[in-house]
Amino acid sequence: MPVSLTVSALRASLAARSLSPREAVLAVAAAAASKDSTLGGYVSLTEAEINTALALADKADVTLPLGGVPIAVKDAIAVQGAPLTCASKILRGFVSPYDATVITRLRAAGAIPLGRTNMDEFAMGSSTENSGFFPARNPRDPERTPGGSSGGSATVVDADTAFAALGSDTGGSIRQPASFTGIVGLKPSYGRVSRYGLVAFASSLEGIGPMTKSVRDAALLLQTMAGHDPLDSTSLNAPVPDYLDTLDRGVKGLKIGLPREYFIDGITPGVRAAIEATVQQLAAAGAEIVDISLPHTEFAVATYYIIATAEASSNLARFDGVRYGHRAAQPADLTDLYNRTRAEGFGPEVKRRIILGTYVLSSGYYDAFYVKAQKVRKLIRRDFTEAFSKVDLIASPVTPATAWKLGTFADTPLQSYLADIFTIAANLAGICGISVPCGLSDGLPVGFQLMGPSLAEKNLLQAAQTVESALSPLALR
């Protein structure tokens, strides 16, 4: 069985009993065994994990919405009994004692968690090169990054070593790898999908979302994952609409804004051409295209790297060698245990961010950096509130350029932070966003970003479906 099937197509075959859940699990295991050793999409897909999945497959109820569908899971999301490392040496050997809420929900809908996908350590990075184990590689060109931090999830979906995957997005970590590998990546609104069981990096910015081969699959997974969860105090208690019933309704009458701050000189000609052609297609399909402004965009990256690192320094304080994870050998005292456990367990990018975050929260600098950034965040939010009073959705590139070669930003972290310019503001504002493939530039995928107000996933998916339908599959492969 080809793992190139969409979840929707797989579901049709499973429901018709022309394929079995066991065959689906074995197909993923076989595809991963033959392709993943060169691509590094999975950090863990062991015999034991495959056997657990087969046991679930044998009793799967194929009448359920995701009955019998194996789904790969980013290594930051807890699956009971499975390893959980966030691609960090500090968590090597950790086994989750419980399921994340998204996993509980996916299981209830019949899905089977299978495989742990590679990522930048603790989701800090945008190339998966910060993985504590090995980098993931872009299936379109293995010399290039699949993006990050959910790079492993993007790799396995694009390489057809998974039918679909879960990622998490703190500053673009679902959308950017989706863009770099030519798949669909949805970042739901903050609070739409529970964060319970997602290892915390920057709690006020991050969320879990689907990474899939089609917009319909993203809608299908969101339908199961979305909804209020009492275990996440920031979960929104809002009804979950039917994301699938309007998916094919098109964009007639929708107003789509083009923010002038997102169409800057730094965008490569190939990316610009693909984005502009897609805007034309949306206009031809009946959308009204409107020029808008998000005036505080230029401050988003600076604001983000203060808030995200501050939250990270606090969240990662729990990794101290006492309750779980790596512990330094023969500590002289408790402080020595902390200092050396963390020195040995964390990689360089995690250390950099802990130091920056500790600094911006430290006495004498707290107001100047952290409080100031929170105030600028308010201005960035206001920009979106203002824009969404005029338009339904906002369109832009996901990134200024296509996937870069591994090693490009190894010694210049600031340059890689700047590449997040188009994705970061959505996290600061808590709105939803999606990357949908819209063409190629020099043979590499280009993602089209759509952003919508909080809880506007229905419109977002509908417009994304229009983009996907307008494009010939040949334009993407």
Added chain:
Amino acid sequence: MKSPHLDVRYVARLARLDLTAEEAADFQSQLTDVLGYIAALDRVDVTGLDPALEPGDPFCVARPDAARPGLTADEALANAPSTHDGLFRTPRVVE
């Protein structure tokens, strides 16, 4: 703004993080670049604004204060690097 000076070794000590000499030198230069970039926020007028601690508007988040099942002691200890008599074990903290 107070002139930003980041002493990487001092801050790493606050964060309970040993650094090698090479790491300290690399981070000092890389984070000085990042701070230089972040200084762009000096240009933003935020007079009269409250900080936005969450991305959305604040909402009521309390759940009913009812008991529910949690991890057993054995489950909670299962990932610990060192335990003793059902407790997490650490180096001695009192003399």
